[in-house]
Amino acid sequence: MIPPPTARLSPMEVAGRLTHGQDVLSLMPALLPWAASYADPPISHFVVGAVALGASGALYAGGNLEFPGASLSASVHAEQAAVTNAWLHGERGISAIAVTALPCGHCRQFLVELGEPDRLAIFVPNAASRTLAELLPSAFGPRDLGVDGGLLEPRDARLAAKVDPDDVLGQAALGAANASYAPYSRAYAGIALQTTDGTIVTGRYAESAAYNPSLPALQSALVELALRRIDRATITAGVLVEAAAPSSQRAAAEELLQSFSTAELRSIAARCHASVD
Numbered sequence: 001m002i003p004p005p006t007a008r009l010s011p012m013e014v015a016g017r018l019t020h021g022q023d024v025l026s027l028m029p030a031l032l033p034w035a036a037s038y039a040d041p042p043i044s045h046f047v048v049g050a051v052a053l054g055a056s057g058a059l060y061a062g063g064n065l066e067f068p069g070a071s072l073s074a075s076v077h078a079e080q081a082a083v084t085n086a087w088l089h090g091e092r093g094i095s096a097i098a099v100t101a102l103p104c105g106h107c108r109q110f111l112v113e114l115g116e117p118d119r120l121a122i123f124v125p126n127a128a129s130r131t132l133a134e135l136l137p138s139a140f141g142p143r144d145l146g147v148d149g150g151l152l153e154p155r156d157a158r159l160a161a162k163v164d165p166d167d168v169l170g171q172a173a174l175g176a177a178n179a180s181y182a183p184y185s186r187a188y189a190g191i192a193l194q195t196t197d198g199t200i201v202t203g204r205y206a207e208s209a210a211y212n213p214s215l216p217a218l219q220s221a222l223v224e225l226a227l228r229r230i231d232r233a234t235i236t237a238g239v240l241v242e243a244a245a246p247s248s249q250r251a252a253a254e255e256l257l258q259s260f261s262t263a264e265l266r267s268i269a270a271r272c273h274a275s276v277d
Helices: 011-017 022-032 033-038 078-088 105-114 168-178 216-228 249-260
Strands: 048-052 057-065 094-098 122-125 158-161 189-195 201-205 235-243 266-271
Touching: 011 022, 022 033, 022 048, 022 057, 022 122, 022 201, 033 048, 033 057, 033 078, 048 078, 057 078, 057 168, 057 216, 078 105, 078 201, 078 216, 158 168, 158 235, 168 189, 168 201, 168 216, 168 235, 168 266, 189 216, 201 216, 216 235, 216 249, 235 249, 249 266
Parallel strands: 094 122, 235 266
Antiparallel strands: 048 057, 048 094, 158 266, 189 201, 189 235
16 A cells, blocks of 8 residues: 555545445554554654544544653653644544554543543454443543543633734744643643744644643644654754643753754743633
């Protein structure tokens, strides 16, 4: 199979790859080598790929990322990368995920934020599909804390921050922070990164009810770089916008960025106009 040229397959492109009698769910495991090609695990050397099926019918690839010189907790799992890919493309739901190996407990907890774990199908090669609810029974998630909807539900944190209208990177980071998902801590955060060729990518904080499986804004942006096959060493500037809250991503983001780049991370404080979620 010729691998797709980008990390997303539109519904039309998906239809074009289906053979006679084949459906998208049987196609997804066959696309796992495509997803795994976006992985970069220089510490474990354990390559993982994930393919997510969006509500639109599009497919999204993701691979695991590791960062030498940084804390292992900074790592990004393939399932997180695929979900982030779908989220940044505006998907409103994910109904199935194919993975090269069964999701670890960390990822199962992260996937609970999508909502409706009894409907999320998980596929691995040469095994019967299972739902997330079967893999993580009696899961603790959004509804236990009174949060309706899920990670992919469109949100606006309504943050106010002193960002100059001509500050392109700052405005991009503010937009990402407003679209971030932090219903438990209200620590809304977004980041914008610029590379040597002028490319700008953004990342949004994706919070988990269990906190530890949360995906920080910087890692979200690094997923976007990886899916575009852009070397993170080419980052020349970064801006983090985050709301005043009991927790902050600034120190961890600075530490991770310094592990592979000399770029400075500018930080902008924001405040919430009104309560959301």
